[in-house]
Amino acid sequence: MRRTEMDRAMITRRHFFQGLIGASTFAFIGSLLSACGSNQEPTRTTVPSTPAFTPATGTSPSPTAVPSPTSAATPTAVPTISRTRKLKMRVALATEEAGNFIAVEKGFFKDVGLDVELVTTQGTPGEVIPLVAVGQLDLFSGAIQAALVNARTQGVEVTIVAGEGALRRGNVFHAYAVTKQLYDQGVRSVSDLRGRTLAMPSDAGIDLLELKKVLESGSLTLDDVKLQLIRLPDMPTALQNGAVEAAELVEPYATIATKQLDAAVPIVAGDAIVDIVGDNFPISVIVVGPPMLKDPALLEAFLVGYLRGARYYLQALKDPAVRAEVVAILKNRTPLKDDKLYEQMTWPGVSADGTFDIAKLEEAQQLWKQRGKIQQTVPVDQLVDFRFVTNAAKQI
Known part of the structure; x- marks a missing residue:
């Protein structure tokens, strides 16, 4: 299990929980950690993060406040x-x-x-x-x-x-895209994804249901594609260098991949996704x-x-x-x-x-x-x- 920033501030998670709630309760938390984490983090492919979305160093100044609109009173x-x-x-x-x-x-x-x-x-x-x-x-x-x-x-x-x-509807921040090379070769619809490697951030989230429905719109199943787990910030670069052939992109990485890097082309995006999975x-x-x-x-x-x-x-x-x-x-x-x-x-x-x-x-x-x-x-x-x-x- 990866350490979080909170974990790193302590010697070990065991010492933290023992100090907080006692050793007997720690045994319960340990089993809970195992249960909660079960099957959640399969091996991921790591590629260099996209430079266009690198956290800035230092602390940004707080924006100047302006009066709230009436509805936010x-x-x-x-x-x-x-x-x-x-x-x-x-x-x-x-x-x-x-x-x-x-x-x-x-x-x-x-x-x-x-x-x-x-x-x-x-x-x-x-x-x-x-x-x-x-x-x-x-x-x-x-x-x-x-x-x-x-x-x-x-x-x-x-x-x-x-x-x-x-x-x-009107604010769909997901997109399904293929590499520009594949698009130029005629891979332009969901049905064309059969046998392709498709990047996802997780195979245990609700967006897996979204992907299932999108694939079904092209008469495919989850087993018809090769899922590759990749961090969202790494997806634009993975598409650019051909590490994957397609990806479920989330903003702002969809824009980075398709507009800034010109590395991918959407085949399902915007309200077309809502038409498939339903609104809200x-x-x-x-x-x-x-x-x-x-x-x-x-x-x-x-x-x-x-x-x-x-x-x-x-x-x-x-x-x-x-x-x-x-x-x-x-x-x-x-x-x-x-x-x-x-x-x-x-x-x-x-x-x-x-x-x-x-x-x-x-x-x-x-x-x-x-x-x-x-x-x-x-x-x-x-x-x-x-x-x-x-x-x-x-x-x-």
Whole structure:
């Protein structure tokens, strides 16, 4: 298992958990780590990262705040927090997490009595879940993974409380592309992918269901392609040097590969993907553990701040002035520093009310079980609880 930044600050994970919760509980966490991480991280192909998306050194200055639009005004009624509460949230530094970044920098969390620290880590959900389970982290944000189901089957109450990034009509930030060389040779449709090597960031996430549906649109199955697991930042270079023949690309890497490097050509992109997989297809979510679930006022206060941030982001898709401010926030909070990329890329869709089509989780679980990523399925109402975000939305 790879070490996260949080792990590196300690001598060993064993010492950390023993000091935090005792040796007997550590035995449980150890088994949970094994269960959550099971089948999550097969061997990946590593290629040089694309230079066009290299994190800048040093700390970027915080953008200058401007007055919030009317729709993002301070809620008239918010959950009561008797004192300022500090929360730690793991984020993956993806653009679809913009609601959290905006809520921190615009003061939306402070408005509801929260001091939210956004913790960056390269850890997988399987590595982060145990930290949320014991309260070392309060929340985490990231892609929907089979690790959530594995944790639930181990009796750990990690729960999805809100949706973040989603494939929404007009804002589809995924694309399926082939190398420019293959495209020039006539590989221009999904059905032409039979026998080809296709790069994916994970074979245990909900985007595997997305790929399955895309392949079925060309009368193919997952077994008709050769899946190669590659980190998202490495995909443009992998396409450029021929390490893979096709890829599921996520922005901004889709733009880097197809426009900046001219290394690939999309064969399915934009709303054509929504036509295949359905609108509001969930990609990333906010997850909490038992400590947050047992404090509804605290959780709802967080979600009020988050939703205000998410809606401010959605305004940026229409209002150039707000867009400029959100770009400044994203440049400050994520590795994406290139203004030209923000102009060229498709900005991710985000749910305005924090909900999504939960039926997709049923389908994803069946697929994960079929492919050995989980041993058993879990009822969706045990994985997802929208009560808190629904209550939060009413208070904005």
